[in-house]
Amino acid sequence: MKAVVVKEFYETLGDLHVSEVPKPSPKQNELLIKVLAAGVNFVDTLYVRGKHQNNRSLVRPPFTLGLEFAGLVVSAPSSSPYQPGDAVFGDHTGSYAEFLKLPLSAAASLQKIPQSWSPVDAAGLGATLPVSYGALAITGRLKAGETVLVHSAAGGLGIMAVQVAVALGCRVIGTAGSESKCDYARSFGASECFDYTKDDWWKRVLAATGGKGADVVFDPVGLVDLSLKCIAHRGRVLIVGFAGREGQMEKIAMNRVLLKQVNLIGYRYGESLRRYPEEKERLWSELRPLIESGKIRPTVFACYEGLESVPRALADLSNRKVSGKAVVKVSQDGIVHVKARL
Numbered sequence: 536m537k538a539v540v541v542k543e544f545y546e547t548l549g550d551l552h553v554s555e556v557p558k559p560s561p562k563q564n565e566l567l568i569k570v571l572a573a574g575v576n577f578v579d580t581l582y583v584r585g586k587h588q589n590n591r592s593l594v595r596p597p598f599t600l601g602l603e604f605a606g607l608v609v610s611a612p613s614s615s616p617y618q619p620g621d622a623v624f625g626d627h628t629g630s631y632a633e634f635l636k637l638p639l640s641a642a643a644s645l646q647k648i649p650q651s652w653s654p655v656d657a658a659g660l661g662a663t664l665p666v667s668y669g670a671l672a673i674t675g676r677l678k679a680g681e682t683v684l685v686h687s688a689a690g691g692l693g694i695m696a697v698q699v700a701v702a703l704g705c706r707v708i709g710t711a712g713s714e715s716k717c718d719y720a721r722s723f724g725a726s727e728c729f730d731y732t733k734d735d736w737w738k739r740v741l742a743a744t745g746g747k748g749a750d751v752v753f754d755p756v757g758l759v760d761l762s763l764k765c766i767a768h769r770g771r772v773l774i775v776g777f778a779g780r781e782g783q784m785e786k787i788a789m790n791r792v793l794l795k796q797v798n799l800i801g802y803r804y805g806e807s808l809r810r811y812p813e814e815k816e817r818l819w820s821e822l823r824p825l826i827e828s829g830k831i832r833p834t835v836f837a838c839y840e841g842l843e844s845v846p847r848a849l850a851d852l853s854n855r856k857v858s859g860k861a862v863v864k865v866s867q868d869g870i871v872h873v874k875a876r877l
Contacts, residue, residue, distance in 0.1 A: 536555070536556060536633040537553050537554070538553070538556050539552075539554070539599065539600045539632070539842055539845050540600070541599075542597045543596050544583070544585030545584060548849045548850050549846055551583060551849070552846075558633075559636035561610055564612055564638060566608060566612070566615060566638075566641075567608075567609040567636055568607065568609065568636075569606050569609050569634055569866065570606040570633060570865045570866065571604075571607065571654040571658075571866045572658035572864050573605075574602065574630070574658045574661065574662070574663065574691075574860060575845075575849060575861035575862065576663070576852075577691070577776075579601065579602065580852070582594055582598075583600065583849070589805070594628060598628065598629070599629035599630075599631060599632050600631045601628070601629055601630030601632065601845075602628060603625075603630055603658055603662050604624065604627070604630035604635060605622070605648060605657040605660075605661075606622075607621070608623060614639065616642060617642065617645060624645070624657040624661050625641075625644040625661045626662040627644055631845055632865075643816060646660075646823075649826050652833060655835055655862050655864065656833035656835055657833075659691065659833075659835060659860035659862055662804065663691050663692055663860065664822060665818045665822065666695075667693075668699050668818060669807065670696070670773045670775050671683070671696060671699050671700060676771075677700065677705060679703060679704030679705065681706070682747075683706070683749060683750065684708050684710070684766075685697050685707055685720075685725070685753045686752070686754045686756050687710070687711065687755055687778065688709025688711050688716075688728055689709070689711040689712075689720045689859065690711075690755065690778070691834070691860050691861075692755045692776070693720070694719070694834045694860075697720055697723050698724060698830065698831050698832065698834075700753075701725075705751075707724060707726060708726065709725040709728035710729050710736060711729075711730065712855055713732070719858045723832070723834070737764040737765040748766045748767040749766055749767060750766075750767050750770050750771070751771050752766055752770065754772060754773060754774055755775045755778055757784070759774060760788075763787070763791045763792065768796060769795070769797070771800055772798065772799050772800065773802055774802070775804075834860045835862050836857055836861065837851065837861040837862070838861075838862050838864060839861065839862070840867075841864065842863065844863055845863055848861050848863055
């Protein structure tokens with residue numbers, strides 16, 4: 536089968552290529568998934584170059600790249616809640632491949648593809664949506680009526696955070712890298728959005744909140760320092776990543792944290808689930824009604840054809856050419872088959 540295998544850490548994304556590898560043979564306690572589509576994530580670019588924290592312990596060469604997927608169950612143990620033919624999505628390392636083998640213990644990472652959603656729509660849900668929900672609703676204790684400032688609101692995590700916050704009854708102010716990206720964030724529910732490449736965007740956030748500031752800041756890029764200028768007293772800053780700060784972490788003047796009595800809260804999805812595996816069921820039990828009600832919509836912005844397009848998709852993501860979610864179609868025939876059934 537075809538797969539994007541990282542045989543050694545690469546300097547550039549252009550070094551990636553598709554390899555022919557044996558099709559996985561599942562054991563009695565394993566599921567086999569035919570991958571139809573795979574989500575494209577910023578962390579993929581870190582894994583490729585050996586710059587992700589998991590490269591030191593969990594993911595080291597050789598490994599198959601990819602984190603999110605949608606596909607069809609080919610085979611499953613009798614004790615599994617899934618049967619051959621089920622259309623599912625989830626998150627698991629190795630999704631840039633035609634087939635993916637999962638241990639039965641990872642079945643909790645699988646969900647049925649929602650009615651009316653295609654595999655392409657669902658391929659970007661497995662990790663992105665629960666990260667945004669887990670940070671805001673569970674760790675951040677978001678309350679209806681609060682104002683949430685979402686940075687990189689047109690990005691994969693950000694656009695999901697916009698939808699989650701709106702679905703929970705909050706006002707959302709977004710930031711993004713261009714006016715067109717702000718328009719995209721507004722189309723998913725942000726009431727205002729400001730271009731953070733321009734000076735003093737935080738002043739516009741203050742003005743939009745009548746001088747109070749945002750109650751909650753969702754930050755996947757590394758804008759904590761400036762966010763402290765426009766956060767409300769006793770506000771919460773949810774730190775979920777540093778996509779805009781690779782290799783150079785922020786230095787925060789802690790007296791400003793003290794003066795405003797701000798809570799700085801880190802949320803690392805993968806580590807949370809390793810330490811608190813029961814949290815995943817809670818996440819999806821609370822997310823399913825939001826998806827079924829239409830409060831969470833597909834965010835696929837760009838779709839790439841075939842595993843050969845993975846390097847280009849990752850390069851486009853790194854160069855900020857993608858709003859929302861980018862997805863790679865792995866099997867066109869399977870996608871058409873599932874669409875006809877849903």
